[in-house]
Amino acid sequence: MTGTPVAVAAATPRSKIQRNASGTPGGPKVREEKIRVTVRMRPLNTKEQAMYDLIAWDCLDEHTIVFKNPNQERPTTPYTFDKVFAPTCSTHKVYEEGAKDVALSALSGINATIFAYGQTSSGKTFTMRGVTESAIKDIYDYIKNTPERDFILRISALEIYNETVIDLLKRESGPLRLLDDPEKGTIVEKLNEEVAEDRQHLRRLIGICEAQRQVGETALNDKSSRSHQIIRLTVESSLRESSGHVKSYIASLNFVDLAGSERISQTNTCGARMKEGSHINRSLLTLASVIRKLSGGKCGHIPYRDSKLTRILQSSLGGNARTAIICTISPSLSHVEQTRNTLAFATSAKEVINTARVNMVVSNKTLVRQLQKEVARLEGELRSPDLSVNSCLRSLLAEKELKIQQMERDMEDLRRQRDLAQTQLDLERRVNKVPKGSNDCGPSSQIVRCLSFPEENKSANGKRTPERREAVGRQAMLKNLLASPDPSILVGEIRKLEDRQLQLCEDANRALEVLHQDFATHKLGNQETAETMSKVLSEIKDLVAASSTPEEIVAADKADLMEKITQLKNQGNTIASLERKLENVQKSIDKLVSAFNAEETPENKTTPLRRKKILPFTLSNSPNMQHIIRAPCSPLSSSRKAMEHDIENRAPENNIGISGSDSFAKFHKDTPRKDDKSCDSILSRAGSPATRKSKSVNVMKIQKMFKNAAEENIRSFRVYVTELKELVAKLHYQKQLLVCQVLELEANKSLNEEKDTPDRSPLPWHILFDQQRKQIIMLWHLCHISLVHRTQFFLLLGGDPSDQIYMEVELRRLTRLEQHLAELGNASPALLGDEPAGSVSASIRALKQEREHLARKVNTKLTAEERELLYAKWEVPPVGKQRRLQFVNKLWTDPYNMQHVQESAEIVAKLIDFSVSDENSKDMIELNFSSPFNKKTWAGWNFISNLLNL
Ligand SMILES: Nc1ncnc2c1ncn2[C@@H]1O[C@H](COP(=O)(O)OP(=O)(O)OP(=O)(O)O)[C@@H](O)[C@H]1O
Numbered sequence: 001m002t003g004t005p006v007a008v009a010a011a012t013p014r015s016k017i018q019r020n021a022s023g024t025p026g027g028p029k030v031r032e033e034k035i036r037v038t039v040r041m042r043p044l045n046t047k048e049q050a051m052y053d054l055i056a057w058d059c060l061d062e063h064t065i066v067f068k069n070p071n072q073e074r075p076t077t078p079y080t081f082d083k084v085f086a087p088t089c090s091t092h093k094v095y096e097e098g099a100k101d102v103a104l105s106a107l108s109g110i111n112a113t114i115f116a117y118g119q120t121s122s123g124k125t126f127t128m129r130g131v132t133e134s135a136i137k138d139i140y141d142y143i144k145n146t147p148e149r150d151f152i153l154r155i156s157a158l159e160i161y162n163e164t165v166i167d168l169l170k171r172e173s174g175p176l177r178l179l180d181d182p183e184k185g186t187i188v189e190k191l192n193e194e195v196a197e198d199r200q201h202l203r204r205l206i207g208i209c210e211a212q213r214q215v216g217e218t219a220l221n222d223k224s225s226r227s228h229q230i231i232r233l234t235v236e237s238s239l240r241e242s243s244g245h246v247k248s249y250i251a252s253l254n255f256v257d258l259a260g261s262e263r264i265s266q267t268n269t270c271g272a273r274m275k276e277g278s279h280i281n282r283s284l285l286t287l288a289s290v291i292r293k294l295s296g297g298k299c300g301h302i303p304y305r306d307s308k309l310t311r312i313l314q315s316s317l318g319g320n321a322r323t324a325i326i327c328t329i330s331p332s333l334s335h336v337e338q339t340r341n342t343l344a345f346a347t348s349a350k351e352v353i354n355t356a357r358v359n360m361v362v363s364n365k366t367l368v369r370q371l372q373k374e375v376a377r378l379e380g381e382l383r384s385p386d387l388s389v390n391s392c393l394r395s396l397l398a399e400k401e402l403k404i405q406q407m408e409r410d411m412e413d414l415r416r417q418r419d420l421a422q423t424q425l426d427l428e429r430r431v432n433k434v435p436k437g438s439n440d441c442g443p444s445s446q447i448v449r450c451l452s453f454p455e456e457n458k459s460a461n462g463k464r465t466p467e468r469r470e471a472v473g474r475q476a477m478l479k480n481l482l483a484s485p486d487p488s489i490l491v492g493e494i495r496k497l498e499d500r501q502l503q504l505c506e507d508a509n510r511a512l513e514v515l516h517q518d519f520a521t522h523k524l525g526n527q528e529t530a531e532t533m534s535k536v537l538s539e540i541k542d543l544v545a546a547s548s549t550p551e552e553i554v555a556a557d558k559a560d561l562m563e564k565i566t567q568l569k570n571q572g573n574t575i576a577s578l579e580r581k582l583e584n585v586q587k588s589i590d591k592l593v594s595a596f597n598a599e600e601t602p603e604n605k606t607t608p609l610r611r612k613k614i615l616p617f618t619l620s621n622s623p624n625m626q627h628i629i630r631a632p633c634s635p636l637s638s639s640r641k642a643m644e645h646d647i648e649n650r651a652p653e654n655n656i657g658i659s660g661s662d663s664f665a666k667f668h669k670d671t672p673r674k675d676d677k678s679c680d681s682i683l684s685r686a687g688s689p690a691t692r693k694s695k696s697v698n699v700m701k702i703q704k705m706f707k708n709a710a711e712e713n714i715r716s717f718r719v720y721v722t723e724l725k726e727l728v729a730k731l732h733y734q735k736q737l738l739v740c741q742v743l744e745l746e747a748n749k750s751l752n753e754e755k756d757t758p759d760r761s762p763l764p765w766h767i768l769f770d771q772q773r774k775q776i777i778m779l780w781h782l783c784h785i786s787l788v789h790r791t792q793f794f795l796l797l798g799g800d801p802s803d804q805i806y807m808e809v810e811l812r813r814l815t816r817l818e819q820h821l822a823e824l825g826n827a828s829p830a831l832l833g834d835e836p837a838g839s840v841s842a843s844i845r846a847l848k849q850e851r852e853h854l855a856r857k858v859n860t861k862l863t864a865e866e867r868e869l870l871y872a873k874w875e876v877p878p879v880g881k882q883r884r885l886q887f888v889n890k891l892w893t894d895p896y897n898m899q900h901v902q903e904s905a906e907i908v909a910k911l912i913d914f915s916v917s918d919e920n921s922k923d924m925i926e927l928n929f930s931s932p933f934n935k936k937t938w939a940g941w942n943f944i945s946n947l948l949n950l
Contacts, residue, residue, distance in 0.1 A: 053334050117346075128256075188312065261342075787892050
């Protein structure tokens with residue numbers, strides 16, 4: 001035994017022993033706790049008394065035991081434990097305070113072990129008998145008081161005698177082997193297990209075990225146990241079936257009565273007894289070694305396998321069990337060294353931490369039984385004339401009825417929309433017969449038109465009204481679209497629109513953030529204000545600079561770009577308006593500065609120095625003053641330059657830059673430029689030392705004015721930013737509209753082409769639909785298109801005449817993609833959005849990832865029963881790894897088999913919670929092409945753009 005009691009006891013004073021709350025049934029599901037260690041001292045036995053042996057140990061209190069030093073020469077160190085039981089303590093008390101809560105953990109599914117450890121004749125068997133008896137009583141009492149659960153108790157028992165494992169309930173089995181089970185740990189092969197029918201039966205069985213155990217006489221004990229005995233009770237419990245639960249708890253409760261450590265000199269053994277003694281000592285030595293290593297924190301090798309005892313008890317030593325060790329000691333002076341060893345062992349043991357879990361099982365049988373019962377109950381309910389069931393069904397029916405009505409209304413709406421679209425289509429077809437090129441005005445006029453409102457779209461006062469805009473509407477737009485031979489122009493515009501939208505969003509958010517901070521920290525009239533204002537101004541400057549970046553407009557060959565695009569391009573107006581508003585901010589600040597100068601009265605001049613110290617806005621001490629005074633001149637200078645650049649690059653008439661240049665001219669007039677003399681004069685006045693010394697201000701008044709003006713500016717700026725955000729939202733909407741139009745244009749073109757072919761008699765739509773759908777399915781397969789996209793498209797487009805456009809577009813896009821792949825040989829840009837063109841292998845990889853995502857959803861979206869049915873149907877082997885993935889890998893793999901396709905789509909829809917409903921309209925396919933799992937890889941918008949070769 002290593003470690004002196006002094007060192008170990010000092011290292012772990014009792015106050016530092018951390019213990020979790022005891023866990024009788026219903027405690028936490030996983031717990032980490034130290035082994036519960038108690039010490040029981042028996043009375044002097046008759047032999048010891050006869051030899052006038054002395055009591056060498058003193059129980060100071062119920063936690064502390066100390067060696068009684070007879071000559072009092074040196075102080076002795078006390079040992080502390082969870083409990084110390086004096087010789088007068090009853091075994092029942094030992095059980096109650098040292099083992100009960102651990103033992104009863106087994107009733108709530110937590111493994112538990114109770115050991116008795118000590119030298120020979122110290123009282124282990126005496127104690128364990130009493131503890132086992134008390135535990136059995138409590139267990140049966142608990143069972144009796146818990147009628148809602150069904151309990152099954154099973155018992156097995158073994159002894160390890162001379163390192164041989166013997167079944168104590170079936171001794172004739174001979175030596176048993178230990179096996180390693182990956183789940184259960186070490187198990188004893190062929191160990192007999194009996195079901196305990198009741199308490200008496202269990203006691204009888206335990207009696208048999210004890211009778212079977214190897215006992216021999218030694219000098220110290222007439223009936224010395226010569227083996228380690230383990231009695232194992234397995235407690236299984238489940239809620240009674242009527243409760244509807246199917247989970248059970250299962251746990252083992254081990255009662256371990258170890259053989260006692262002994263000294264050959266003291267036990268006077270020889271021959272067989274000596275051999276037993278050496279085996280006992282060896283296995284106890286391994287136990288002590290395991291405990292010692294575990295007490296050091298489970299690091300390094302733990303020699304569980306060095307003895308059968310530690311192998312069998314492995315889970316109770318630092319594993320999944322709650323453990324209590326009762327160390328029994330003799331009080332006699334003649335055994336003091338043995339007792340010291342026992343106490344050292346106990347001291348190590350109290351540092352060992354176990355991690356006990358609740359062992360829960362769901363038996364398939366119980367589950368099936370439960371489900372059968374549930375089915376029977378539901379069937380009964382359906383048959384029963386029970387009013388509550390009927391009323392429930394009635395309300396369900398009413399709900400469905402409402403849904404049907406709603407759907408009918410929606411269908412009516414859709415029909416109307418379809419008719420409208422049809423009319424538009426007819427119109428477009430007619431329009432398309434107008435000779436192309438009649439509007440060809442060359443690249444520059446293209447830009448001009450792009451950036452201006454045509455005269456006829458202006459109202460009487462020359463301003464474009466929303467009503468008028470609405471009236472121009474879709475037809476005019478489509479007319480322009482159709483007249484434009486190249487949809488790439490449109491898409492180019494969409495691209496720019498996206499960039500602009502992003503930029504506006506960023507700017508608006510940044511400005512809002514700054515303003516927010518400004519409000520939060522606003523303390524006008526001090527240094528902080530100056531800094532804040534300076535920051536706002538610099539933000540505004542950035543905003544203007546960013547917004548005024550000249551457009552990169554791609555000149556097109558045709559002049560007649562749609563009017564809608566023109567409107568969208570009018571973002572320049574917004575920028576000009578931004579300029580104006582910002583200019584107002586600057587002007588207000590200008591005014592403040594002039595007011596500031598005007599307020600300089602002779603009397604103020606008399607007290608500049610006193611004010612200077614406390615008021616940062618005096619001209620002399622504000623480091624930020626330059627920002628504020630320069631503000632009217634500097635922040636807009638960059639935007640002005642940008643605006644000039646913008647204007648230079650645009651045609652002179654009907655240019656949206658006009659409003660900007662108006663404002664620019666006005667700005668020139670009202671606001672001094674950075675290099676203006678007036679501005680310089682302000683600066684020189686502000687910076688002149690003479691001024692600094694001679695002038696003072698009516699501080700309060702200026703502060704108030706400044707505050708009001710600044711707040712006003714902030715308010716108007718905030719309103720502006722809000723408008724800016726609305727604009728962003730509108731742009732977004734318009735962008736989506738444009739996409740639709742591009743697609744329609746594509747579709748219309750193909751329809752017109754078909755129409756232009758004279759001898760081609762059109763097929764009936766349902767036949768055409770079938771043909772196109774088959775082609776599309778094949779192309780999806782060839783191009784490794786997202787399964788989610790396939791599913792949504794397949795389920796949403798069922799052959800309605802209004803599907804024509806969508807089918808046409810999808811087919812054209814896929815055909816183009818397929819050609820593209822063929823051209824590149826190994827490239828598949830479409831699936832990778834805006835990322836550089838990837839290879840076919842990248843597409844396959846993306847698809848593989850999508851399948852993996854879907855596989856992960858199988859368990860959550862499908863019930864166990866549904867899964868098993870589907871696995872069987874889709875021929876997934878009944879056992880094996882990754883069955884979910886095997887299953888998903890079979891979906892969408894046979895483009896020739898329509899039933900396969902239909903079922904694949906239904907399964908994927910279920911996995912992604914997709915259903916054909918109001919919110920999942922066909923438009924969704926057009927605008928949102930993406931898989932829900934990987935937005936980046938499956939970016940639908942970019943997909944469309946890429947397919948259009950832009
Ligand atoms: N607390 C106690 N009070 C009274 N008698 C006791 C107590 N503990 C043990 N004894 C008695 O001491 C004797 C030895 O006890 P026991 O057989 O339980 O020791 P043991 O530790 O199991 O010994 P071994 O390791 O040799 O089997 C028995 O006669 C027992 O009745």
